[in-house]
Amino acid sequence: MADWIPIALSRDVPVGITRAVIVDTREVMIWRGEDGVAQVWEDRCPHRGMRLSLGFVRGNALNCLYHGWQYGAGANCLRIPAHPDLTVPPTIRANAYAATETGGMVWMSSDSADPPPLLPALTPVITLAIEAAPERVLAALGGSTAEPLIGLPFAGGTLQLGWHRAHAAKTMLHATGAGADIAAATAHLRALRQSLEQEAAA
Amino acid sequence: MPKLYDYVLSGSCYKVRLLLSLLGIAYETQAVDFFPGREHKRPEFLALNPLGQLPVFEDAGLVLRDAQAILCHLANTYDASGQWLPRDVRFGSVMMWLSFAGGELMAISGARMIAMLNYAGDLAALQAKARAALRLLDDHLADRAQAGGLWLVGATPTIADIAMFPYVALSHDAGIGHEDYPAINLWQRQVRKLPGFVGMPGVPDYF
Numbered sequence: 123m124a125d126w127i128p129i130a131l132s133r134d135v136p137v138g139i140t141r142a143v144i145v146d147t148r149e150v151m152i153w154r155g156e157d158g159v160a161q162v163w164e165d166r167c168p169h170r171g172m173r174l175s176l177g178f179v180r181g182n183a184l185n186c187l188y189h190g191w192q193y194g195a196g197a198n199c200l201r202i203p204a205h206p207d208l209t210v211p212p213t214i215r216a217n218a219y220a221a222t223e224t225g226g227m228v229w230m231s232s233d234s235a236d237p238p239p240l241l242p243a244l245t246p247v248i249t250l251a252i253e254a255a256p257e258r259v260l261a262a263l264g265g266s267t268a269e270p271l272i273g274l275p276f277a278g279g280t281l282q283l284g285w286h287r288a289h290a291a292k293t294m295l296h297a298t299g300a301g302a303d304i305a306a307a308t309a310h311l312r313a314l315r316q317s318l319e320q321e322a323a324a
Numbered sequence: 325m326p327k328l329y330d331y332v333l334s335g336s337c338y339k340v341r342l343l344l345s346l347l348g349i350a351y352e353t354q355a356v357d358f359f360p361g362r363e364h365k366r367p368e369f370l371a372l373n374p375l376g377q378l379p380v381f382e383d384a385g386l387v388l389r390d391a392q393a394i395l396c397h398l399a400n401t402y403d404a405s406g407q408w409l410p411r412d413v414r415f416g417s418v419m420m421w422l423s424f425a426g427g428e429l430m431a432i433s434g435a436r437m438i439a440m441l442n443y444a445g446d447l448a449a450l451q452a453k454a455r456a457a458l459r460l461l462d463d464h465l466a467d468r469a470q471a472g473g474l475w476l477v478g479a480t481p482t483i484a485d486i487a488m489f490p491y492v493a494l495s496h497d498a499g500i501g502h503e504d505y506p507a508i509n510l511w512q513r514q515v516r517k518l519p520g521f522v523g524m525p526g527v528p529d530y531f
């Protein structure tokens with residue numbers, strides 16, 4: 123998973139929210155604090171393994187639901203409520219991925235040696251889960267599994283679709299468009315979802 | 325005082341507790357030993373609800389079963405503003421979602437009882453039905469959001485949101501996460517932020 127992967131529309135991760143995502147069978151979570159920066163972490167609390175996506179954001183910190191351990195934007199643990207006077211050792215940290223936002227999407231990488239892509243601002247349309255293998259979906263939409271974006275012709279323009287593999291049989295599409303009719307583009311993509319899933323089930 | 329026959333882990337009872345709290349209605353509860361006691365199948369309870377199901381709500385001599393019917397009664401009786409059960413063009417849409425909450429969405433309840441309480445049943449089949457219901461909801465909420473709407477019907481929360489919320493929030497107990505449903509994730513947060521919101525075990529009230 124060395125490349126940059128689009129995993130959500132930025133619009134769907136407003137300030138104060140957590141969002142769970144499955145990326146290539148890994149449980150990943152996104153959260154955004156008041157500083158506006160999207161964080162992408164492994165969805166697992168270093169304490170007892172609770173899913174951090176079930177936790178809650180306060181200010182610029184993420185609080186685990188289970189025992190309230192609090193993590194800052196740098197993934198280090200700031201506070202352990204059961205030991206309020208403890209200066210938490212810096213070795214206690216959540217597992218953060220490299221994250222960036224471009225083209226209206228949140229991107230992650232587990233190997234940030236490559237620079238993130240730089241895309242123009244694009245209007246968010248919709249994220250759709252498609253119960254079909256990425257290879258099938260990409261082939262049907264004219265994309266390539268080697269590229270993180272698919273250019274899908276629509277109504278005289280082009281929709282830019284980010285995609286990621288949830289698992290072998292599920293593809294997530296993150297659709298954006300410049301100047302597209304959002305409702306019409308959404309309807310078009312849902313129709314594609316239906317035909318791709320019918321094919322996959324056949 | 326109104327009385328709710330209640331089981332703390334029941335998502336259906338939680339629908340009623342949530343609206344009671346949002347409307348600020350004082351009530352008493354009578355705990356029913358649903359599991360492992362199966363008190364809801366004993367003659368005394370069957371006299372209240374021959375279907376042997378929770379919740380049951382007693383109010384001024386009325387005995388009501390079915391969470392959706394109870395939500396309608398509460399809104400009709402205690403919400404002078406009419407916001408929670410609008411009597412205009414929104415009425416039919418609210419009823420449509422109530423029916424869905426007590427119907428298709430209850431696949432989550434079935435899957436949850438198998439996953440949590442070891443009830444007999446086809447877990448995979450119920451999970452597939454639950455996913456179909458959640459997708460329908462996510463598509464609707466995505467359309468609403470694109471049109472600038474936060475709620476299932478109209479510009480304010482209604483009992484449709486309250487009937488739908490509990491089993492959506494409890495789907496994790498049934499082995500179904502919210503990864504595929506970004507619009508549900510956003511809507512859920514709005515419900516949790518309502519003044520008077522209360523949670524239940526598995527649904528934290530941290531907003």
Ligand SMILES: N[C@@H](CCC(=O)N[C@@H](CS)C(=O)NCC(=O)O)C(=O)O
Nearest residue numbers: 334335336376377378379390391426
């Ligand atoms: N239609 C009823 C169904 C409620 C329901 O399924 N209740 C469960 C507890 S959450 C129950 O009592 N199940 C026992 C049974 O169906 O035998 C409602 O929506 O209130």
Ligand code: FES
Nearest residue numbers: 167169170186189
């Ligand atoms: S598991 Fe997260 S604080 Fe304990």
